[in-house]
Amino acid sequence: MISFVESGQKVIGYFKKSTVYLLAFVLIVSSIYEIYSVYTADMPDDWGFVDEIYSAIIKLIMAEFIIFDPKKSVLRAVGFYAVAIGLSRVITSFSILAQTNTFSLAIGLIFLIMGLNLLYSSYNYFKDTVRGRTGMMYSACILAFVQTITLLMSYQTYKTTGQIDFREIAIAAVYLFQYVVLLLIMDTEELRYSTLIEKTNTRVESTCVTHMVGGRFQLERQDAVVLKHMFDDRSSWMPVTDGGPIELERRLHIIDGRIGSTMMLQKWAGCDDIYVTMVNDDLGSIILANRFKVTEVVPDDDDDNLFSSVRLFDGNRMLAQMAVKELDEEEQEGMSE
Amino acid sequence: MKRNEILTVLMGIIISITGIYFLIRDINGDVQPVPGEVLSDVMLIVGGACVALFFRKDLRNGTALSMFTLGASMVAGNIYYALEASEDTQTIFSDVYLILSAVMIYYSISLVFHSTAGSTKGLVCIGVLALIEFGPMCYRIYLGADVIPTIGDNIDNLVSGIMHLTVVFILTRKGMLLETPTKRLNRNSKLLSDNMCSPSQAFIDVHDIDTILDDSQGWTQFDKGPIISQKTIRLYNTDVGLDLQRWKGDDRTYLSVRVLDVDSYEVPLSFPIESIVLDDEDRSNATRMRFYGNDGVFVDIVIKDFEKEKKGYIDTVKQRYGKNRKKDDPVM
Numbered sequence: 001m002i003s004f005v006e007s008g009q010k011v012i013g014y015f016k017k018s019t020v021y022l023l024a025f026v027l028i029v030s031s032i033y034e035i036y037s038v039y040t041a042d043m044p045d046d047w048g049f050v051d052e053i054y055s056a057i058i059k060l061i062m063a064e065f066i067i068f069d070p071k072k073s074v075l076r077a078v079g080f081y082a083v084a085i086g087l088s089r090v091i092t093s094f095s096i097l098a099q100t101n102t103f104s105l106a107i108g109l110i111f112l113i114m115g116l117n118l119l120y121s122s123y124n125y126f127k128d129t130v131r132g133r134t135g136m137m138y139s140a141c142i143l144a145f146v147q148t149i150t151l152l153m154s155y156q157t158y159k160t161t162g163q164i165d166f167r168e169i170a171i172a173a174v175y176l177f178q179y180v181v182l183l184l185i186m187d188t189e190e191l192r193y194s195t196l197i198e199k200t201n202t203r204v205e206s207t208c209v210t211h212m213v214g215g216r217f218q219l220e221r222q223d224a225v226v227l228k229h230m231f232d233d234r235s236s237w238m239p240v241t242d243g244g245p246i247e248l249e250r251r252l253h254i255i256d257g258r259i260g261s262t263m264m265l266q267k268w269a270g271c272d273d274i275y276v277t278m279v280n281d282d283l284g285s286i287i288l289a290n291r292f293k294v295t296e297v298v299p300d301d302d303d304d305n306l307f308s309s310v311r312l313f314d315g316n317r318m319l320a321q322m323a324v325k326e327l328d329e330e331e332q333e334g335m336s337e
Numbered sequence: 338m339k340r341n342e343i344l345t346v347l348m349g350i351i352i353s354i355t356g357i358y359f360l361i362r363d364i365n366g367d368v369q370p371v372p373g374e375v376l377s378d379v380m381l382i383v384g385g386a387c388v389a390l391f392f393r394k395d396l397r398n399g400t401a402l403s404m405f406t407l408g409a410s411m412v413a414g415n416i417y418y419a420l421e422a423s424e425d426t427q428t429i430f431s432d433v434y435l436i437l438s439a440v441m442i443y444y445s446i447s448l449v450f451h452s453t454a455g456s457t458k459g460l461v462c463i464g465v466l467a468l469i470e471f472g473p474m475c476y477r478i479y480l481g482a483d484v485i486p487t488i489g490d491n492i493d494n495l496v497s498g499i500m501h502l503t504v505v506f507i508l509t510r511k512g513m514l515l516e517t518p519t520k521r522l523n524r525n526s527k528l529l530s531d532n533m534c535s536p537s538q539a540f541i542d543v544h545d546i547d548t549i550l551d552d553s554q555g556w557t558q559f560d561k562g563p564i565i566s567q568k569t570i571r572l573y574n575t576d577v578g579l580d581l582q583r584w585k586g587d588d589r590t591y592l593s594v595r596v597l598d599v600d601s602y603e604v605p606l607s608f609p610i611e612s613i614v615l616d617d618e619d620r621s622n623a624t625r626m627r628f629y630g631n632d633g634v635f636v637d638i639v640i641k642d643f644e645k646e647k648k649g650y651i652d653t654v655k656q657r658y659g660k661n662r663k664k665d666d667p668v669m
Contacts, residue, residue: 293632
């Protein structure tokens with residue numbers, strides 16, 4: 001039986017996998033709509049619908065780029081999406097600027113700046129950095145709201161007059177879908193933590209978790225028990241048989257907020273002390289780390305269920321004191337069993 | 338002269354030349370210059386010359402002096418019009434110029450005293466000045482006016498606008514832009530992380546295993562210092578790399594970790610290698626390589642085939658047409 005949280009996570013997982021294709025789909029739908037509107041229009045505008053046709057072609061090309069991208073990622077997909085929308089806006093601005101009057105100049109320049117700004121954002125996305133996420137979310141939110149009102153007004157008109165404009169509803173629905181998808185994508189974890197400031201924050205947090213014990217840090221009790229018994233009970237440790245000097249190894253995952261690190265406890269051949277390597281990600285390459293030797297562990301209570309902190313020593317030097325998380329009743333029962 | 342120094346000198350020269358142009362025009366022109374205009378020209382000449390001659394090696398103060406010169410010269414040249422009790426366009430523009438110049442002077446002084454971090458706000462002011470100078474002229478041309486006569490009528494604005502745009506262009510070149518707090522924070526956190534944390538996505542190319550394990554290849558000899566020879570192994574997906582070193586009077590090979598492609602660096606980890614093990618005896622199947630030292634020190638590196646790594650469109654095209662990775666490419 002899958003729990004509610006697990007099924008929720010499963011849905012989120014499916015959404016994450018399909019995000020990239022969803023963006024491509026939005027571009028395809030939008031370009032199909034543009035081609036449709038050109039062929040169903042009563043009369044061509046001064047620009048001869050060149051901007052709509054170009055915009056549709058660009059969107060289709062970018063959708064293809066997203067679908068067949070060998071290095072697929074949400075960030076790159078949003079980058080291609082931004083290129084499509086940005087280029088479309090630049091082309092539209094040329095079509096507006098072509099009508100030489102003051103109003104067209106103002107609107108055309110706004111479109112041109114918006115388009116160029118989006119193209120600059122796309123460059124950042126390709127460089128794995130999210131730019132203008134909040135602004136994009138605000139504008140998508142407002143535009144989605146406007147389209148929702150359009151749909152509601154169409155419904156009201158239908159209720160009062162019995163007439164319905166399917167074309168208007170279709171346009172509003174397509175745009176609403178586009179903005180909602182964009183909103184959801186802009187709030188994915190991959191994008192949320194890829195802004196310049198979040199990347200900086202992740203680096204600093206990762207360095208802190210690996211090299212320092214924060215004042216509010218608490219060790220999980222089962223990990224604390226492993227630490228407490230590192231010299232007398234190594235039944236849960238794994239033997240290392242790579243031909244190197246390590247005999248036994250135990251990894252503890254330390255989580256402090258969003259960022260975690262791994263404490264690698266190692267028993268080396270010919271040495272009774274335990275070598276500890278604190279590393280930010282034990283599954284990747286381990287090069288620079290916080291390395292120290294532990295010669296003694298002192299808990300504040302001998303009972304595994306009651307001790308609230310452990311102190312680590314290297315000879316005459318105290319290395320750190322780590323607080324241990326309190327157990328709730330359910331966990332206490334589990335521990336005593 | 339370094340690139341930054343050349344750009345600073347160029348900026349100073351352009352400011353001075355603009356000053357000389359306006360001075361000649363004021364002296365020889367048909368219209369009597371208004372009070373402050375000649376002073377404004379002299380300020381440009383002297384300020385630009387000072388930037389080029391004395392501040393080419395001092396980016397921060399050079400930037401500050403350039404901004405101050407432009408701002409002060411603008412104030413001197415426009416104060417007369419601004420104080421005139423008239424509602425014509427010149428007076429309105431002069432008011433705007435004065436406000437922008439005051440902001441520029443404020444930021445230039447702040448730069449000198451380190452009370453502001455970056456030069457962005459000052460540059461925005463110069464950019465707006467250029468926009469005001471070019472805007473009306475471009476607008477007339479857009480509405481159908483003849484290009485050459487319009488430019489002829491606005492030649493002063495054109496010269497001034499070009500100078501302002503050139504200053505913005507120079508001060509936004511790589512190495513010339515004073516960093517904003519966010520960018521400084523980003524750079525410092527990266528430095529901190531590069532020297533204290535493992536770049537977990539880093540890997541060595543499977544073809545580099547032979548270079549590491551084969552003692553006879555890849556060594557660069559040194560004549561000076563305690564290191565006799567060294568070979569550098571590039572780690573992909575990171576700026577960090579490994580140096581394998583042989584020291585005088587020691588048979589062991591040392592492993593050093595450092596940031597590559599920079600002039601100055603610290604070595605955060607260096608130890609004599611006692612043994613190197615692979616997680617698979619068959620080198621082509623190995624996925625991890627461990628370097629063991631003494632006293633609990635080890636380095637564990639992921640091995641991947643660079644050729645098989647996912648690449649973007651541009652890298653794929655480069656690879657297909659023979660412009661694929663150079664040995665020194667830091668990132669895919």
